[in-house]
Structures are given as structure tokens and as C-alpha cells.
Amino acid sequence: MHALKEKNVLICVGGGIAAYKAPELVRRLLDVGALVQVAMTKAAQAFITPLTLQAVSRRPVASDLLDPGEDATIGHIDLADRADVIIVAPATADLIARMAQGRADDIVTAALLASRAPVVVSPAMNSNMWAHPAVTANVDTLRSYGHRIVAPDRGELACGHEGEGRMPDADVLIAELTAALTPQDLTGTTVLVSAGPTREPVDPVRVLTNRSSGRMGYAVAECAARRGANVILVSGPTNLASPRHCRTIPVETAAEMQTAIRDHVIASDVVVMVAAVADYRPVSPKNSKIKKNDDEFVLRLEKTEDILAGLRAARGERILVGFAAETDNVVANAKSKLQRKQLDLIVANDVSADGAGFDVATNSATLIDREGGETETGLVSKHDLADKILDRVVALRSDRRGAIREAK
Numbered sequence: 001m002h003a004l005k006e007k008n009v010l011i012c013v014g015g016g017i018a019a020y021k022a023p024e025l026v027r028r029l030l031d032v033g034a035l036v037q038v039a040m041t042k043a044a045q046a047f048i049t050p051l052t053l054q055a056v057s058r059r060p061v062a063s064d065l066l067d068p069g070e071d072a073t074i075g076h077i078d079l080a081d082r083a084d085v086i087i088v089a090p091a092t093a094d095l096i097a098r099m100a101q102g103r104a105d106d107i108v109t110a111a112l113l114a115s116r117a118p119v120v121v122s123p124a125m126n127s128n129m130w131a132h133p134a135v136t137a138n139v140d141t142l143r144s145y146g147h148r149i150v151a152p153d154r155g156e157l158a159c160g161h162e163g164e165g166r167m168p169d170a171d172v173l174i175a176e177l178t179a180a181l182t183p184q185d186l187t188g189t190t191v192l193v194s195a196g197p198t199r200e201p202v203d204p205v206r207v208l209t210n211r212s213s214g215r216m217g218y219a220v221a222e223c224a225a226r227r228g229a230n231v232i233l234v235s236g237p238t239n240l241a242s243p244r245h246c247r248t249i250p251v252e253t254a255a256e257m258q259t260a261i262r263d264h265v266i267a268s269d270v271v272v273m274v275a276a277v278a279d280y281r282p283v284s285p286k287n288s289k290i291k292k293n294d295d296e297f298v299l300r301l302e303k304t305e306d307i308l309a310g311l312r313a314a315r316g317e318r319i320l321v322g323f324a325a326e327t328d329n330v331v332a333n334a335k336s337k338l339q340r341k342q343l344d345l346i347v348a349n350d351v352s353a354d355g356a357g358f359d360v361a362t363n364s365a366t367l368i369d370r371e372g373g374e375t376e377t378g379l380v381s382k383h384d385l386a387d388k389i390l391d392r393v394v395a396l397r398s399d400r401r402g403a404i405r406e407a408k
């Protein structure tokens, strides 16, 4: 179920060119089951009509603070009280200034001032306006109110300039709204995640790799960031876009992955190793392309670094989570890996099961902890599985902190 399902979302539309994207945002929010109410500034109505937004949201739009008829039905206090979460999109430079000052001179600013709901602000403007110190200071003020600021995208702007200032697409805004409603139980925690396959060169044109798409690791990184963590994502080659709010470090081989993990483990509190790291690599990769001559060809392989074993020395109070992608004796093999590598939690994953494993959006797993606790997740989306893993991580961290306090 989507986190925004049956949530009251108030969309406040400002008078910028990106107002034309508001109907798409409304439609996409309705698609995930949100209950959408639109409010518009006077200037916004010069860019897009209330009639359009009323038609797509299937509700009257709040557009006038001082209209007695409107106040009787969707007055600003009503809007403020009803909202579970608010998004200002697009947020113009002027609207940001008025919000920072605590003004209440139109329906949007009055509703924002009267509400206790979390607020997401999506600034969109000319790149010089965005870079102006007055705008920077006002945005900082909004941050100090606890508002979530969505950094504008870079690209060609309607005014003809090239730079930062574009309002991001609806999926980004919906992810920010979801984050605004998510308990921030990983704030102050640095989570190091490995994801994707590795690629071991055979010659300049060929590699040894595996079927990992990176989707499970990226889901863990995205969910951890949504819950407030600082996320460092060490990623083998994938076709996925680097998740927002994560620092992504691209690597290619098992050796590069080990170096990147080793470099960042000290700064991390939690390590989740999702990557499908090659177990073996060619002993001596060739510098020129191997020609097709003989009927048989023998490739000599050597073991790659055991990244998890290498973390043991640096583990300290860190929570270590591993994945066991198996096709046979899934739980037994995973338990043995948990013990061998001294992990806190292992995610046993039958990659041969329908709807689970590589390159699908879903997964099913058994979460096994060091105390022997076992939880079957059933078939869930990779994001839901990521959240279940992070729930266990939060619980393990709080148990560990409790144990340390008792020991003192």
C-alpha cells in the first residue's frame, strides 16, 4: 500500500511557469490513492485556471482568501486542519519570501501559517533568482521551520537560461511527500550500502558478471535516505539512476568495491551488503582480445576478496547486514553465512522462487538475526522488504545501545 493512500494532500500552486506541471502532480497523487485538495495564489491563476485543477482533482479549488462563499466551504483554516501533508509546487521566489516572513495575505500563505502538517517546498525559478542570496536566506529560513526543500533540477529553463531552477517531475515530488510522512528513525545514522553486480575483466571486451540489477540495494539506499539516514551507496554497474539524497560511488570490480567499502566503513553506523560480488575472477586478464581459435578454452579463476570478512576487524558497534542469494537449502546456508561472517542480520533470499531475486520489482526473504529470530516476509516489493530490513536494523541498534548503557 502506498504511504500516501487516503492521506489528505494539500497542493499549493504558486505563480510560476512550472504551474503547468501541477495537473500532472494532482493526477499522479490520485493514482496512488491520495485525497488531493488544490489551493492557488492569485498569480498562479494567470498561468493555469482553477477550472483545470478542479477538473483533475475532482474538488473545488481554494483560490480566494476573502471570498465569503469560498470561506464557508474551503476556508484557509479548514484547508490547514484537514491536510496530512502540504506541498508548495511550484514555490516562486515571492511565495518563498512571504512564507519565510510568516505573511498570511492570500489563501496559500494563510493556510500554510495555520497548519501543523509537514510541508514540502519545490522551488522553481530562473537560475539567477535561485542563486540570489535573498532567496538562499529565505529558503534557509523555511528549512529552519522544518520544511523539506526539494532542490530544483538543472536544465534548460523556460526563460531561455540554462541552470538550476526546474521543478522536478511528479515522481520525485511524490517521493518527497512520502518522506515527509515517514518517521525519521535513522536521522544521524550513516548507512553504507553495496548494490549491483561486479564485473571482472577477461580481456578488453569481455567480463565475468552476474544477473544482479541493483534494484534491491538501491531500494535499501532510498528507504534509508527517506528515513533520515546519510546514505553512501557503493554501486556496481547498473542501469539505475543514482537515488536522490544518497552519495553514490560507482565501482566495477570486486577489488574496487572492497576498497570503496573499506574507505567508508569507519564513517558508517550500519553496513548493508546487498551487492552480488563475484566470488572468482580471471587470474590473468588479457590486454588484447582473446581470439576464437581452439574448440575448447580454459579460463583460470582465482578467489576475489571476501568483503564481509574484511569488515570484521572494523566492526566496532556497527550493525552488519548481509544478503544470502541462494537456490538450495536457503535458510541453512544463510544461517551458516551469518555465523561465519559474524553478521547481526542476514536476508536469506531464494533467488529461484517466482517473483523473487534478480531483476524483478518484488522479493521474498527470511530475515535471520544472531539471536536466532526468523521472520518470513512473504512476497513484497523490494522497497517494502528494504523497510522491513531497516525496521530490524533500528531495533538492533536500540538493543545494542541499551546493552552498552547497561554495561557502563
Ligand SMILES: Cc1cc2nc3c(=O)[nH]c(=O)nc-3n(C[C@H](O)[C@H](O)[C@H](O)COP(=O)(O)O)c2cc1C
Binding pocket: 013, 014, 015, 016, 017, 018, 041, 042, 043, 044, 091, 092, 093, 094, 095, 096, 124, 125, 126, 129
Ligand atoms: C511569464 C512569467 C513567468 C514567471 N515565472 C516565474 C517562475 O518560474 N518562478 C518565480 O519565482 N517567479 C516567476 N514569475 C514571477 C511571479 O509570477 C511573480 O513573482 C508573482 O508575484 C508570484 O506570485 P505568487 O508567489 O503569489 O504566486 C514569472 C512571471 C511571469 C510574468
